[in-house]
Amino acid sequence: MSKLVIERLAAHFGARILETSDFRGDDTARVAADSWLEVAQFLKSDCGFNQYTDMTAVDYPEREPEEPRFEVVLAVRNMEKGQRVTLKTRVEDGKTLPTLIKVWAGADWGEREIYDMFGIRFDGHPDLRRILLYEEFEGYPLRKDYPIEKTQPLLAYRENAPDFSKLPPFGLDEGQPFGRISWQERLKGRDQQVSPAIAVQTGQRQALSQTSAGGSSAGTEE
Amino acid sequence: MEPIEDELSEEGALELPSEPMRLNMGPSHPAMHGTIRMVIDLDGETIQNLDIQPGYLHRGFEKSCERGTWQQVFPYADRLNYVSPMLNNNGFAMAVEKLLGIKVPERCEYYRVILGELARICDHLTCNGASAMELGAFTPFLWMLKLRDFIWDILEEETGARMTHSFARIGGMAKPPTKNLERNVLDLIPKFEKTLIECEKTVLRNRIFLDRMEKIGILSKERAIELGVTGIMLRSTGVDYDVRKAHPYSVYNRFDFEVPVGHDGDNYDRFLCRMEEMRQSLKIIRQAIDQIPKDGPVSVDDVRVVLPEKPAVYSTIEGTIAHFKLVMEGIKVPAGQVYSFSEAGNGELGFFPGLRRQRDSLPRPLSASLLVQLERGPRDDPRRHDRRHHPDLRIREHDRRRV
Numbered sequence: 001m002s003k004l005v006i007e008r009l010a011a012h013f014g015a016r017i018l019e020t021s022d023f024r025g026d027d028t029a030r031v032a033a034d035s036w037l038e039v040a041q042f043l044k045s046d047c048g049f050n051q052y053t054d055m056t057a058v059d060y061p062e063r064e065p066e067e068p069r070f071e072v073v074l075a076v077r078n079m080e081k082g083q084r085v086t087l088k089t090r091v092e093d094g095k096t097l098p099t100l101i102k103v104w105a106g107a108d109w110g111e112r113e114i115y116d117m118f119g120i121r122f123d124g125h126p127d128l129r130r131i132l133l134y135e136e137f138e139g140y141p142l143r144k145d146y147p148i149e150k151t152q153p154l155l156a157y158r159e160n161a162p163d164f165s166k167l168p169p170f171g172l173d174e175g176q177p178f179g180r181i182s183w184q185e186r187l188k189g190r191d192q193q194v195s196p197a198i199a200v201q202t203g204q205r206q207a208l209s210q211t212s213a214g215g216s217s218a219g220t221e222e
Numbered sequence: 223m224e225p226i227e228d229e230l231s232e233e234g235a236l237e238l239p240s241e242p243m244r245l246n247m248g249p250s251h252p253a254m255h256g257t258i259r260m261v262i263d264l265d266g267e268t269i270q271n272l273d274i275q276p277g278y279l280h281r282g283f284e285k286s287c288e289r290g291t292w293q294q295v296f297p298y299a300d301r302l303n304y305v306s307p308m309l310n311n312n313g314f315a316m317a318v319e320k321l322l323g324i325k326v327p328e329r330c331e332y333y334r335v336i337l338g339e340l341a342r343i344c345d346h347l348t349c350n351g352a353s354a355m356e357l358g359a360f361t362p363f364l365w366m367l368k369l370r371d372f373i374w375d376i377l378e379e380e381t382g383a384r385m386t387h388s389f390a391r392i393g394g395m396a397k398p399p400t401k402n403l404e405r406n407v408l409d410l411i412p413k414f415e416k417t418l419i420e421c422e423k424t425v426l427r428n429r430i431f432l433d434r435m436e437k438i439g440i441l442s443k444e445r446a447i448e449l450g451v452t453g454i455m456l457r458s459t460g461v462d463y464d465v466r467k468a469h470p471y472s473v474y475n476r477f478d479f480e481v482p483v484g485h486d487g488d489n490y491d492r493f494l495c496r497m498e499e500m501r502q503s504l505k506i507i508r509q510a511i512d513q514i515p516k517d518g519p520v521s522v523d524d525v526r527v528v529l530p531e532k533p534a535v536y537s538t539i540e541g542t543i544a545h546f547k548l549v550m551e552g553i554k555v556p557a558g559q560v561y562s563f564s565e566a567g568n569g570e571l572g573f574f575p576g577l578r579r580q581r582d583s584l585p586r587p588l589s590a591s592l593l594v595q596l597e598r599g600p601r602d603d604p605r606r607h608d609r610r611h612h613p614d615l616r617i618r619e620h621d622r623r624r625v
Contacts, residue, residue, distance in 0.1 A: 023558045024320050052450035054572055058559070073574065075561050079447055079461070082468050086561055106450035117284075132277030141285055148285055 002027045002083035005047050013039060028086040033068075036089050037098040043076060044103050049085060051077040055100075055110030057091075057118045059144045068092040070120055076104070091120055099125040117142035242270055249278040255352065291552025292318055292392060292575075300386040305348045306341035306567040308334075308377070311390035316471065317562035317573035318392045321555050324522055330394050331473045332514035336407070337389070339503040339510070340377060343414075344370050345567030346454075346496040346503075353493060354425050357434050362421040369417045376406045392553060393528045394521025404511050414504060422497065435490035442487065453569025454499070458484030458491040465565035472564075476513065477506045527553055 006027045010017045016039075019030040031039045043049040053075040061069055068090040077084045091097055099122040100107040111122045112131040119140035122128060130137065136155050139146050248259035257278035263271035283298045299314040300307040312334045319326060326334075351366030374384045380400055381389040389396050425431045441451070443459045456463055464481040466474040482498035484491030521528045525544040534541030555575075563572040 021558075024323060024560045026560050028559075051447045053563075053570070054450070054561075054574075056574060073559070075572070075574075079463065084561070104450070105445070105448045130277075132280040134277075141282065144288075146285075148289060 002078075002081075002085055005043075005049075005078075005083060005085055008047065009039065009042070012042065026086055027084070028088060030088040030090070033089045033091055033095070033097060036072075037100065037103070039087065040074070040100050040103045043085065043087070047085075048078045048080060049076040049083070051079045052104035052106035052110075053077050053084070055107055055114065057114045057120060057142075059118060059142065061144050068095070070118055072097060072114065072120065074100070074107075093119075096121040096123045098123050101125060116140070119143070249275075253356065292555070293548075293552060296388045296390065297386065300388055302571075303345070303567060304385055306345035307385060307387050308337040308341035308381075308389065309345075309564070309566040310571060311387060312338050312472075313562070313564040313566060313571040314573055315390040315392055316564055317560065317575050318553070318555065320560050320562045321558065321575050322392070322527065322553070323556075324393055324524065324527065326394055326522055327519050328473070329398070329515045329518045330520045332510050333395055333399050333520060334390065335472055335474070335477075335510045336399075336403070336507055336514070337377065337380065339507045340373050340407075342503050342567050343500050344373050346500050347373075349567075350421075350493055350496050353435075353489070354421070354431070357425075357431055359425050359428070359431060362424050365417050365421055369414060372410055372413060376403070376410065379403075379406065391521065391528065393524060394519070398520045399514070407507060407511055411504060411508070414500075418497065418500065432490070435488065435493060437486065437488050437490075439489045440487050446487070451569070453565070453567075454492055454495050455569065457481065458495050459487035460485055465563055465570055469563070473510075473513075474506075477509045479503075479506050479509075 003022065006020050006022075006029050009029050010020060013031070013035060016032045016035045017029050018032060021028045029039075055072070055074045057070050057072045059070055060067075063069060070091045070093070072089050072091060074087040075084065076087070089097070097120065099111055101111070101124075108125075108127075109131060111125055112128060114120050115122065115125075115128055116130040116132055117140055129135070133141070134155075138152060139150070243264045245262045245264055246259070247262055248254040249257045254260075259275040259278065261273040261275070262269055281301075283302070287295045287298055295314060296311060299310040302310045315326075315334075347366040347370045351363040351370075354366075355363035377387065378384045379402060381387040381396070383389075441455065441459055443461055446456050446459045447461065452463065452465075460483055462481055462483050465471070466479075467481055479502045482495045482502065484495050525540075526548075529535075529548055530541040530544050535545045536542075559574060561572060561574055563570050565571070
């Protein structure tokens with residue numbers, strides 16, 4: 001369907017296109033990792049592939065050490081001509097790829113997901129955070145060597161969360177913190193995850209009005 | 223309290239101080255259908271900044287799919303979008319069939335089209351009904367859900383389950399169509415048309431509805447293409463891209479139907495596009511009912527892919543072995559990776575299946591990432607709420623002094 005595009009890529013980039021295939025009619029080109037951004041820009045500006053479709057990665061640990069372990073896959077489409085091309089490149093563990101946000105804005109979340117699930121970093125990505133999992137998650141779950149039965153440790157309350165643990169609509173004596181409660185505190189019986197009013201009644205916590213009036217701030221459990 | 227005159231001069235008016243407010247919405251919130259968290263910086267009613275944190279409902283489908291056989295993926299495919307599970311079933315079956323390089327019988331193609339289009343109608347009914355409900359129009363929501371239930375009755379009779387059907391198989395369908403399919407679908411059509419017209423009458427001229435739909439949430443054509451938006455969201459911006467027309471798969475090139483396209487790319491266009499697409503889906507179903515072969519197989523005749531008939535399993539050694547191999551070892555696919563795509567309820571549904579150990583199937587609803595763009599969009603909209611021109615919020619200086 002878009003064989004001509006692949007031929008054009010091969011003619012333009014020469015040896016930097018490492019491999020082409022048309023398995024089941026999907027025209028695919030594998031490029032060297034250092035020309036990833038360049039080929040993408042060429043596809044967008046010269047070949048008219050303006051529609052971002054999808055971006056993902058696949059882990060092939062058995063390829064190591066001869067070949068890099070990860071294969072990043074990008075699918076794009078030419079809106080006018082209805083052509084589709086799949087672009088692939090291989091990345092070693094710990095190596096980075098240039099971001100494609102400047103080329104297709106849709107690559108933003110695709111790259112964040114690849115980072116989240118495989119741990120591949122993208123240079124120049126403005127906001128490379130984990131997208132589906134949380135910051136403290138250990139490991140990268142879609143790597144083949146991540147055991148599916150693996151459990152994650154319980155997290156303590158986020159002490160230094162920048163903004164979100166207490167948010168402006170809630171004053172100090174209303175609402176509840178958004179972070180998880182500390183399990184150490186829970187073990188000690190100082191569970192403050194009840195509403196402040198109940199906490200005051202059950203003696204878990206002093207009324208804040210009293211605290212600010214100069215009372216001691218220690219818990220009243222003991 | 224004395225009324226505030228409307229023709230108050232600007233000098234006499236005191237602006238309320240507008241500091242940006244940070245609002246934490248979700249992960250559990252009545253207006254967040256699904257578990258998703260948004261941290262919003264608000265200036266009045268205008269969103270200045272938005273950070274979306276999805277993933278509270280991340281269930282690791284891809285990881286779970288990696289360890290099973292190919293057939294065992296169907297229940298997961300169902301749950302990718304539980305409102306239109308048949309479309310996901312079809313999409314995944316098509317992906318593996320593409321990888322295997324097999325073609326399913328014609329009767330199966332038509333059957334998939336009928337069930338898939340019924341699922342698409344369910345999807346659009348839910349979406350449109352819910353968006354009307356969010357704006358306070360509860361009645362059309364109930365009507366549409368009632369209609370959806372009629373469709374689920376049909377799907378239940380066909381597949382045995384109302385929601386998560388798991389009915390498609392690699393290389394065919396689990397069962398041939400029932401005898402009642404044609405009559406059931408033809409019975410549905412008048413009910414469907416009546417309900418749709420009633421719903422449209424209720425909301426389309428309603429001021430409250432219009433104010434919140436027209437020119438709200440605008441997405442531009444170029445932006446939508448660049449972001450990889452598909453489906454109704456893309457078509458509402460005026461781009462004529464429907465996978466069923468652009469890359470006709472299955473038997474979609476045999477039907478006469480149109481692709482509704484919007485103009486402004488706002489909420490209202492999306493609502494109208496969905497309404498029209500439901501009618502077009504019904505048109506497709508009607509044609510498919512006429513054209514579907516009355517008998518014949520619904521699965522390919524290949525023991526390496528499709529389970530043999532039960533009598534053969536219990537009475538012949540070949541049948542027993544084929545059954546055992548398929549259940550215990552699963553289908554063997556050739557080495558390679560393909561990208562297979564179909565038009566699902568919310569846009570293009572793509573799967574990237576590869577050789578068993580390296581499989582990675584990826585259906586990606588982009589709508590959430592899109593929300594960032596949408597919420598940022600209306601800032602340029604002249605109709606946005608501006609406090610200074612809102613008479614109710616002006617406080618005259620002497621009023622304030624009296625307080």
